[in-house]
Amino acid sequence: MTIYNFSAGPAVLPREILLQAQAELLDWHGSGMSVMEMSHRGKEFTGIHAQAEADLRELMGIPANYKVLFLQGGAHLQFSMIPLNLLRGKASADYVNTGEWSKKAIGEAHKFGGVNVVASNADRNCTYVPAFDAWQCDPDAAYLHYTTNETIGGVEFSWVPVIGDVPLVADMSSNILSRPYDVSKFGLIYAGAQKNIGPAGLVLVIVRDDLLGQAQAGTPTMLDYKIHADAGSMYNTPPTYGIYIAGLVFQWLKKNGGIAAMERANIAKAELLYAAIDASGGFYHCPVALSDRSRMNVPFTLKNSGTPKDAALDGEFLRQADARGLLQLKGHRSVGGMRASIYNAMPLEGVQALVDFMNEFAGKHG
Ligand SMILES: *Cc1c(COP(=O)(O)O)cnc(C)c1O
Numbered sequence: 001m002t003i004y005n006f007s008a009g010p011a012v013l014p015r016e017i018l019l020q021a022q023a024e025l026l027d028w029h030g031s032g033m034s035v036m037e038m039s040h041r042g043k044e045f046t047g048i049h050a051q052a053e054a055d056l057r058e059l060m061g062i063p064a065n066y067k068v069l070f071l072q073g074g075a076h077l078q079f080s081m082i083p084l085n086l087l088r089g090k091a092s093a094d095y096v097n098t099g100e101w102s103k104k105a106i107g108e109a110h111k112f113g114g115v116n117v118v119a120s121n122a123d124r125n126c127t128y129v130p131a132f133d134a135w136q137c138d139p140d141a142a143y144l145h146y147t148t149n150e151t152i153g154g155v156e157f158s159w160v161p162v163i164g165d166v167p168l169v170a171d172m173s174s175n176i177l178s179r180p181y182d183v184s185k186f187g188l189i190y191a192g193a194q195k196n197i198g199p200a201g202l203v204l205v206i207v208r209d210d211l212l213g214q215a216q217a218g219t220p221t222m223l224d225y226k227i228h229a230d231a232g233s234m235y236n237t238p239p240t241y242g243i244y245i246a247g248l249v250f251q252w253l254k255k256n257g258g259i260a261a262m263e264r265a266n267i268a269k270a271e272l273l274y275a276a277i278d279a280s281g282g283f284y285h286c287p288v289a290l291s292d293r294s295r296m297n298v299p300f301t302l303k304n305s306g307t308p309k310d311a312a313l314d315g316e317f318l319r320q321a322d323a324r325g326l327l328q329l330k331g332h333r334s335v336g337g338m339r340a341s342i343y344n345a346m347p348l349e350g351v352q353a354l355v356d357f358m359n360e361f362a363g364k365h366g
Contacts, residue, residue: 004350007328008151008297008341009174010194017248035244040237048240049233052247059253062183062206067229069205070243075173075192077223078203079105082145082169082188083112085225088214090142094118094166096135098157099126099150100334101171109145112216116141126153128289132161143167143187149175149294151195152332154286154339156294160185167211175296176204177253178344179263187211193242195296196343198249202242253344262344269342269351270295276355283362301337303366314338317361326354 005012028035031044038045053068062068071077082105083093092114095106098121109115118137119130137144144166149156151174160181161168167187176191183189188207194200205225212226221227227235253262274293277284277300286293286300302313314337321329331337342351 001325003325003327004353005327006340008339010200011341011343012345014252014345017252020248021245036241040234040240045240048244048247052243052250055250055254059250059258060183065209066183067207067209069228070233070238071203071205071228072239074203075171075190078190079108081223083109084219084223085215086211087113087142087216092116092141094138094141094144096146097122098129098147098155099153101150102147105145127287129155129157129292137163141166143169145169147171149296151297152335154288154294154297154299155292177259178266178296180259193246198246199242202239202246266295269348272351272355273298273340276358280362283366296343297339297341299331299335299339313365321357324357326357
């Protein structure tokens with residue numbers, strides 16, 4: 001049976017990469033060593049690291065005045081590192097609230113300075129992107145932070161805010177590399193690896209170099225971007241195996257047509273799944289506004305959502321999906337229902353298998 005893994009993260013990786021990692025596990029390129037056993041300062045690993053960075057720069061078109069950092073601590077640590085490094089003596093930063101992940105970023109930023117929530121979708125249960133013309137941006141803000149894709153709510157920006165000179169900071173943890181972004185529009189981009197890049201334990205930071213070197217007094221050394229930038233992400237031992245796998249993912253993306261091709265595939269997968277939900281006559285329901293539906297994370301409920309009858313049906317849906325090899329479809333505990341995460345590494349066949357199952361299930365239980 002073919003297994004399709006719809007986990008929100010850690011998430012599916014391309015099978016051919018896992019096979020390559022397996023083949024190279026004990027002896028990387030004739031070195032006689034596993035990548036896990038190599039000195040991070042040896043020529044083998046520094047080569048792996050440099051190649052991964054070069055491939056990422058090529059894929060995303062990262063300009064030369066941006067540093068690429070391979071760090072640890074997940075996206076969560078970035079919630080603190082961003083204010084520590086980017087407030088630069090200013091009174092406050094702007095944040096957009098679009099759901100669970102922006103709320104966490106906002107909560108942490110409060111510890112370091114003023115937070116101005118310029119827009120929020122909380123009035124409609126975090127199911128849409130607030131229209132830009134109503135954002136109350138502060139021209140003196142240290143930066144503006146937003147979450148390009150809310151992994152839990154399934155709300156994704158299809159546009160990039162244009163905010164003048166205030167640096168734009170984006171949490172791209174769950175949609176980086178899934179669609180093209182003009183990096184030059186951002187001051188800082190960050191993404192935990194475990195959704196669209198590689199294994200957990202690695203977080204990617206892309207930061208414009210004029211924003212470095214202004215961390216607030218007392219910032220721990222390990223939380224200062226400048227320290228990591230100056231040391232080429234080798235200030236301490238980096239997450240070497242994660243960087244290696246991320247590098248293989250970047251090569252896989254390049255081989256498969258880059259981000260433009262990935263976006264076409266992601267559009268096709270998302271359209272297929274949303275069409276099945278919308279054509280189910282109300283058996284399945286996605287609460288997110290049509291224009292703001294995520295291509296990566298598709299939340300949906302079954303009919304009679306919230307009733308005891310529905311809870312039983314949810315369980316039945318998950319059991320039968322499991323039996324078909326359609327794994328990890330249970331929705332986030334804060335939202336309930338189902339969530340299908342269909343990142344870059346999910347093939348169209350996986351989404352088709354899910355849609356076939358959903359149609360059959362609705363036919364029996366509708
Ligand atoms: C998963 C996720 C995070 C948290 O990542 P950790 O690596 O667990 O810290 C933050 N933001 C978004 C958008 C996410 O999807």
